[in-house]
Amino acid sequence: MNQRQPLLEVEGLSVAFGGIEAVREISFQVVQGELVTLIGANGAGKTTTLKAITGTLPASHRSGTIKFSEERIDSYPAHSLLKRGLAMVPEGRGVFARMSIRENLLMGAYSRDDDPANTEMDIEKWFTVFPRLKERQSQMAGTLSGGEQQMLAMARALMSQPRLLLLDEPSMGLAPIMVEHIFEVIHKIASQGVTVLLVEQNVKQALSIATRGYVMESGAIVLTDTAERLMRDERVLEAYLGA
Ligand SMILES: Nc1ncnc2c1ncn2[C@@H]1O[C@H](COP(=O)(O)OP(=O)(O)OP(=O)(O)O)[C@@H](O)[C@H]1O
Ligand SMILES: [Mg+2]
Numbered sequence: 001m002n003q004r005q006p007l008l009e010v011e012g013l014s015v016a017f018g019g020i021e022a023v024r025e026i027s028f029q030v031v032q033g034e035l036v037t038l039i040g041a042n043g044a045g046k047t048t049t050l051k052a053i054t055g056t057l058p059a060s061h062r063s064g065t066i067k068f069s070e071e072r073i074d075s076y077p078a079h080s081l082l083k084r085g086l087a088m089v090p091e092g093r094g095v096f097a098r099m100s101i102r103e104n105l106l107m108g109a110y111s112r113d114d115d116p117a118n119t120e121m122d123i124e125k126w127f128t129v130f131p132r133l134k135e136r137q138s139q140m141a142g143t144l145s146g147g148e149q150q151m152l153a154m155a156r157a158l159m160s161q162p163r164l165l166l167l168d169e170p171s172m173g174l175a176p177i178m179v180e181h182i183f184e185v186i187h188k189i190a191s192q193g194v195t196v197l198l199v200e201q202n203v204k205q206a207l208s209i210a211t212r213g214y215v216m217e218s219g220a221i222v223l224t225d226t227a228e229r230l231m232r233d234e235r236v237l238e239a240y241l242g243a
Helices: 046-053 078-084 101-108 116-129 131-135 146-158 176-191 203-209 227-232 234-240
Strands: 006-017 020-031 035-039 062-068 086-089 164-168 195-200 212-217 220-226
Touching: 006 046, 020 035, 020 046, 020 195, 020 220, 035 046, 035 176, 035 203, 046 062, 046 086, 046 164, 046 195, 078 086, 086 146, 101 116, 101 146, 116 131, 116 146, 116 176, 131 146, 146 164, 146 176, 176 195, 176 203, 195 203, 203 227, 203 234, 212 227, 212 234, 220 227, 227 234
Parallel strands: 035 195, 035 212, 086 164, 164 195
Antiparallel strands: 006 020, 006 062, 212 220
16 A cells, blocks of 8 residues: 555545434545544544444444545444454443453454464563553453553554554543553554554643644534644634633
8 A cells, every 4th residue: 555545534424313413524534654633522523433434333324435545444344344454442441341451452362363472472562562451461451440441442452453543532531640641652552653543632632642633523623734733723722722
């Protein structure tokens, strides 16, 4: 694939629930190697957008086209998208509470038809990014703190060797110190070469690690630019950064 071709290309995506248009004709792209953030307030349509991409909304609710690696994926079911390299960490994380950290990671590798030795190597690789998980690898996931569960959910998704990692509000509900740490970890993941689409309400932190951003309001994308410029944009400062 050409480096300049977008890895993910969303065009004219709309999602309606009954008469309510949660997402209205949005278009955006993520190029390989980018960390793109989609920011916006409560109810802006961020989660709905991610669900439309991962095939977890009924097709009848959606219109528009979604291409991944130049292939139209908008009619594919979620499990076939994971095999193609699209992994999502949903809002609320969803780790397997009664399995150990290590077992959760092995579950994440399930979609790969791979040599167990490679899986082990990958677990070790991600343990360097998530040292807390290594220390607690035989502990039940349900006993971890919220921040640790978020890290486990990300590590588990990474075990599928995604070409694009979708993160839905990873900082939600975490203590400020943990929020900071989570953003550092996401930055590290991206520097390992993983392309990331990060949905966040935590606008300042998301823009501080992203390459580019899209601002979503009431189902529409109202602004897009490099993260650096968005951080200084008056509209962003006023609406999201309390200036
Ligand atoms: N299954 C559904 N049925 C009906 N309406 C829905 C459904 N899912 C979402 N909506 C509506 O669509 C709009 C967008 O919701 P969405 O969850 O995508 O927002 P969000 O940007 O992720 O917000 P938050 O930051 O609170 O997670 C909201 O008005 C919501 O009430
Ligand atoms: Mg949401």
